[in-house]
Amino acid sequence: MTNTSLGKILDSACRSIQNQIGSGKVANYIPALARVDIKKFGAAILTLNGESAFFGDAYESFSIQSISKVFSLTLVLNQIGDKLWKRVHHEPSGNAFNSIVQLEMERGIPRNPFINAGALVLSDILLKDRTPEASIQTILNFLHEISGEGRIGINHEVAISELENAHRNASLVHFMKSCNNIENTVSDVLEVYCNHCSISMSCEELSRSMLFLAKEGFDPISNKRIISPELARRINSIMMLCGHYDASGDFAYRVGLPGKSGVGGGIVAIVPDVGVITVWSPGLNNNGNSLVGTSALEAIARISNWNIL
Amino acid sequence: MTNTSLGKILDSACRSIQNQIGSGKVANYIPALARVDIKKFGAAILTLNGESAFFGDAYESFSIQSISKVFSLTLVLNQIGDKLWKRVHHEPSGNAFNSIVQLEMERGIPRNPFINAGALVLSDILLKDRTPEASIQTILNFLHEISGEGRIGINHEVAISELENAHRNASLVHFMKSCNNIENTVSDVLEVYCNHCSISMSCEELSRSMLFLAKEGFDPISNKRIISPELARRINSIMMLCGHYDASGDFAYRVGLPGKSGVGGGIVAIVPDVGVITVWSPGLNNNGNSLVGTSALEAIARISNWNIL
Amino acid sequence: MTNTSLGKILDSACRSIQNQIGSGKVANYIPALARVDIKKFGAAILTLNGESAFFGDAYESFSIQSISKVFSLTLVLNQIGDKLWKRVHHEPSGNAFNSIVQLEMERGIPRNPFINAGALVLSDILLKDRTPEASIQTILNFLHEISGEGRIGINHEVAISELENAHRNASLVHFMKSCNNIENTVSDVLEVYCNHCSISMSCEELSRSMLFLAKEGFDPISNKRIISPELARRINSIMMLCGHYDASGDFAYRVGLPGKSGVGGGIVAIVPDVGVITVWSPGLNNNGNSLVGTSALEAIARISNWNIL
Amino acid sequence: MTNTSLGKILDSACRSIQNQIGSGKVANYIPALARVDIKKFGAAILTLNGESAFFGDAYESFSIQSISKVFSLTLVLNQIGDKLWKRVHHEPSGNAFNSIVQLEMERGIPRNPFINAGALVLSDILLKDRTPEASIQTILNFLHEISGEGRIGINHEVAISELENAHRNASLVHFMKSCNNIENTVSDVLEVYCNHCSISMSCEELSRSMLFLAKEGFDPISNKRIISPELARRINSIMMLCGHYDASGDFAYRVGLPGKSGVGGGIVAIVPDVGVITVWSPGLNNNGNSLVGTSALEAIARISNWNIL
Known part of the structure; x- marks a missing residue:
């Protein structure tokens, strides 16, 4: 896959959910989260072989929360x-x-x-x-x-x-x-x-930071082992089963990838042996996960056929 | 992978857990299950490209239960x-x-x-x-x-x-x-x-029957579509998250594959795009899943590197 | 207390809640209960020394249920x-x-x-x-x-x-x-x-039947021991603590007597050493107890000062 | 009832449970409670008409806790x-x-x-x-x-x-x-x-302090109203239904009086219109209520026939 085709996948997926942007409800238990613009939307894909694609507010920092x-x-x-x-x-x-x-x-x-x-x-x-x-x-x-x-x-x-x-x-x-x-x-x-x-990071930074989880614990950019292959897989298994609270089954059903969401509207999904996808959209669904972000990941997984199941 | 190397993986994995055979506790809520020999052990791997490997009581029928x-x-x-x-x-x-x-x-x-x-x-x-x-x-x-x-x-x-x-x-x-x-x-x-x-099947028959789940709903032997790719993946996601009751997290952590266990001691695990592994060992752990069967699958997944995470 | 004064207590109490009659919701899970007239209201007091007082539909049979x-x-x-x-x-x-x-x-x-x-x-x-x-x-x-x-x-x-x-x-x-x-x-x-x-009884019959619980297990009319004093008190203690499901505390708080309600709208309350009060009003509150019946018992207990606490 | 007969009731009841003294388990979550002598036993009855009876360590202060x-x-x-x-x-x-x-x-x-x-x-x-x-x-x-x-x-x-x-x-x-x-x-x-x-009081002081609850909120010694009759009865109803945590039913069944226990081993029971009984024995049963104290109250209630049910 080239940068071009990766970009096409991301563009196509993000455009398919564009009419949903603004849906959901921004977390409002603290003022600094409540005032985030619900129309923000960013996405960043980084692959193990060095390709990348970005969409929207992919470089803007947000509260990564969970x-x-x-x-x-x-x-x-x-x-x-x-x-x-x-x-x-x-x-x-x-x-x-x-x-x-x-x-x-x-x-x-x-x-x-x-x-x-x-x-x-x-x-x-x-x-x-x-x-x-x-x-x-x-x-x-x-x-x-x-x-x-x-x-x-x-x-x-x-x-x-x-x-x-x-x-x-x-x-x-x-x-x-x-x-x-x-x-x-x-x-x-x-x-x-x-x-x-309360750490702030962008979609781009989150995807970059979790590349080691897509490569059995080894970071392909710094060429360093971050964690053993065995433990990396185990982190992924916990993301797969528990990454979205009591909607983890729904995420696995719709997206089919290990992922972790935060109440700031971010979701990171690991594609083992391929790369990392991060999306950000602050409107949450009833389970506290990004509503549009989940839809975007579902579209990306479908178009790219990266579902591991 | 050839039949030979597939067989070596299975042999090596099964031998590594052989000293555990006989551990656990056979389901005893009905006589027909209670009298099954706890020393039974079978395993069968079938792949999408037609390879297969068998071990022990792979052809013996048992109660598939759940x-x-x-x-x-x-x-x-x-x-x-x-x-x-x-x-x-x-x-x-x-x-x-x-x-x-x-x-x-x-x-x-x-x-x-x-x-x-x-x-x-x-x-x-x-x-x-x-x-x-x-x-x-x-x-x-x-x-x-x-x-x-x-x-x-x-x-x-x-x-x-x-x-x-x-x-x-x-x-x-x-x-x-x-x-x-x-x-x-x-x-x-x-x-x-x-x-x-109360259906009885052997490890070989179970692996054969679930091949379609490893190939997005398409059975590679009969060349028939059994279910849509989308629904096949969704069945796998439910097996991944819910296949072992309240020990599903432990199975995902140790084996890293979608699977389903039965109180008769059988476990089927799907390796997407590769094939299906079935093991049978009637001794159960405290969660009602085959104790030795889980260990065997853990060994097979480790040696074959088929963990999808 | 004479029959006259007993009658005055009952009259006064029942009149004080008359504007509530028709409130609540008749049990509707079976037709025979659903079609009972919500405006029915009966009450009967019988005392150990042979006095009695009746109000409204005191002689009409209803479904005693619980x-x-x-x-x-x-x-x-x-x-x-x-x-x-x-x-x-x-x-x-x-x-x-x-x-x-x-x-x-x-x-x-x-x-x-x-x-x-x-x-x-x-x-x-x-x-x-x-x-x-x-x-x-x-x-x-x-x-x-x-x-x-x-x-x-x-x-x-x-x-x-x-x-x-x-x-x-x-x-x-x-x-x-x-x-x-x-x-x-x-x-x-x-x-x-x-x-x-599904037994049908009237307020009068219910009060009559439970007189033994007001006299430590001894029926003052037939002069027969129905149950030992010890066990009679124990039945009363269970009525006091558990007689109104998860609103037992509220009944004790408002009425202060051992009682038992039924979804047909009846409530029997025991006044130890004094007698038995039964009320019937088919409209239920959210806990499944007679709404107007509870109010009536509260008024009777207040006016008669029969609260045992 | 005279002081003499009150004293006889208390003596007789306390002697009937004397062989139990030392049973149960002293609360041990803090050192000051853990080192209390499990053989302590006190009881004090005060009546509304000025009679009183005491037994054992009735004047010794203990931690009243709940x-x-x-x-x-x-x-x-x-x-x-x-x-x-x-x-x-x-x-x-x-x-x-x-x-x-x-x-x-x-x-x-x-x-x-x-x-x-x-x-x-x-x-x-x-x-x-x-x-x-x-x-x-x-x-x-x-x-x-x-x-x-x-x-x-x-x-x-x-x-x-x-x-x-x-x-x-x-x-x-x-x-x-x-x-x-x-x-x-x-x-x-x-x-x-x-x-x-962490207030310390003796059986005598506890019985004295709660006399108002036996007389509809009015203290017969100081001749002062402490609380309205209505609210006094309501406090008693809560003691009756909730005074012994998840063993309140058992206390009502055995003793039949409103009561409140503390993990220091004390129990106060109200006898409406009669008086107050306090017992103290630091050994607790599995529900955290005084084991011997409950038995003593059961005996007192039986011998005196003060059960209100």
Whole structure:
């Protein structure tokens, strides 16, 4: 596939959903997200053999929110490997992303690393022997390394708002702490988590940063191994089964690729052995996933025939 | 890949787990399953280009149990298409295969077609304008067509025992009927369901019958289209996310392929664009999936590098 | 208190709620209940010292529905005593009357004898060594004995409709049978249960029949002991805590007496050491209890100062 | 009844359970509770006509824990009346005292004021226009008033330990705050709650303090109205239905009186129109209620025939 044909696929797919742009509902629990223009739409495809295609606002930074959980999962798996599964399961939850019911039933062990409770455990593990500031810097350094882009940083207005609105997440952390599944202070865990969710990146940067997941853990641009082939596949399996909360089945059904969404409207999808697709459209559906973004990915997967199933 | 190299992969994988044979616990809720020899082990790989490899008891028939749900899902999707999703969701359940909790929360709409409640709805749809006998014959005819093997049939001892032990499933059907999600009589639905689960097939026959799912709905041996490419991929997505009940995440994590297990100890895994692997080992793990069979598939996927993630 | 003053209390209370008559919603899941005139209103008070007062449709028979569970609980406690509590708990359920969630959590042991699942276990126990017909006759005989009224019987139209609409209850019985908490066939249990709920009685007859519960198990008219003082108090405690499904707290808060409601619009309240009050008004509130009946009982309890708390 | 006969009842009841003393398990989540001598046993009965009887360690102070919720409920009902029920229901919960499941299902409205979540809302209301210190002092002043005993105070070692071990309660408060059912800061609410649970009182003082609940809100010793008759009865109804968490049914069944237990081993039971019984024995049963204390109350109620049912 040449750059030209890649561009044609992306253009064709994005044009097919253009009349949907503006649909859905922008996340409104914090002002910095609520005021994002619902008409924004960007998409970026990068392939393992160096091709790329971009559409619309592909270079504009947005709040990556839960997409950040893929990066922290990678760091944590590199740090402690399969020991992670003593503290977090890797099963779909069947409940909303911030549900506490399952946590009570299963005594403080979250269902997977992508629901909030699970990602809060990841933050707790990243805090091991580090201050919150150092933990956040570790995540940023990792992002700078895998993206080749040193300017990626945190939107502090978002981070402050997230912390001010963190009562549901604080509830989850205190609950898990009462079950001995949190080692650090609740405020430190929330500080790492909220900052981490407040990272801003563009579609282009997200696709670039996750190329290693399309190539069994190896980054084809820097020629560095980021994570073992085995663990890379396992991250993909968790994205496939748990990447869209309680609409993961619908995403697999429609798109057929491992993916991870964020409430900022971004979705990253991995095409194993091929490349990475990122889309951004801030209007969300009822499950908290980008409405137009999902449609765009469905169109791209259909036209490119990249569905892995 | 030649038949020789395919055989070597299978031999090598099966030998690597040979010391586990006999582990787990045979299903004991009906006598006909309870007396199956726990030391049985079979495996069969068929590829789209006509290669094949077999190991151990690959030609011995066993009770396919829930694997049958893949066949009824295919028939129902061919019959009513996406209308099915008004009566069954396609999300992982996060609960045990026979849980009724989710059904009450979601007013009689099962989470997916592979938990018992969902498969009972499939049986209800297959009964549309047909007697139970005709519905069961429709399933058998379909199996004869896609397997090229007219002798596949029902183990009547198993079917009778299943019907005698169907109180939990009867509870699910009555519940859904009270929610207006069952059209036929409870006893007709249970008759179709229990007979259908009592079909006996060998590893070789199961791999043969599901080849169409590895080739986007097209059977490479009979050169017939069994289902549309789109729906074939969707069946695979449901196998990937929901094929192993509340251990689907673990299967995806370890094996990385769409699969479906049955309490008789069989597991079928689809390798898109490559072929189908079936294993059989009657000892089950705590989640009701074949313990040794899962290990064998993990080894085959690792050695062959057929993991799609 | 004289008959005159008793009559004044009842008159005054009933007049205070007269403008509410016609409120609520008549049960409409079966035709025989749906066509009851929502404007019906009756009340009957009988005291231990032989006084009585009646209001409105106090002598008209209506479908007692779940009020019948008090009679079967009495029979079963006389039959097997505290052994009952191995098969049914005596705790408030916190869930709707026909919920199956709790049943799954607690492996087939219902929370109390007044939710449907619990009353179905009572029916199963009444079937011990009896046919369904004999079991139903046992209940009727008991009613004839404690009411002194041999004409009390079953409304067969209601009974047939109940059986035709019993899918939710059938689901509960099959579920409990799968947990080994039902000994007889599902259809026999449902036959006893549905007939039993279809008994017709008037306010006057209900108050008469439950006098023994106001006098520690002793019937002051026939001078017979119906049940031991200890068990009589225990029936009252279950009426107090569980008599109005998930609105039992509200009834205790407003009325402050042990009571039992039925979906036919009747409510019986026990005033220990004093007597029995029965009201009937077919319009139900959102919890399935008589809306105007509860208001009437609240007014009677306030004016008479019979609240036991 | 004379002091002599009251004393005989208490002696006889306490002696009948003496061989049980030392049974159960002392609360061990904080050191100050864990080291209480399991062999302690006290009981105190005060009647409305001035009689009293005491047994064993009736004058020794212990940690009243959840019994304090009766006092805060009284204060809050006096403060805002029935407006309380917009923020807390008054139904039995059917779940453990610290369960968060129900809170998620019912969007942050606790089932009743006696489960932890409900009592935390009471603390939030007591904080209205007051500092935590002033709120705690308000509770103590109220206790001094209704007990006539100005030395009742907080065990600060217990309070500090409670605060250090408050993660489960913090989880509940944050959760309700995310549902807009908490107005003050989480730490202020916890400070009031934990101090309040750490009040030390003796059996004698507890019986004295609750006399008003046996006399429709009127304190017979100080001749003061503490709360209206209507609200007093309603407090009793909540004690009757919800006073022993998910064993409230069992307490009603065995004792038949409104009561409230605390994890320190105390139980207070109200005998309307008669008086108040308090028992203390630190060994708890599986539901967190005093094992021997419940048996003692059962014996007292049986011998005195004070069961209100």
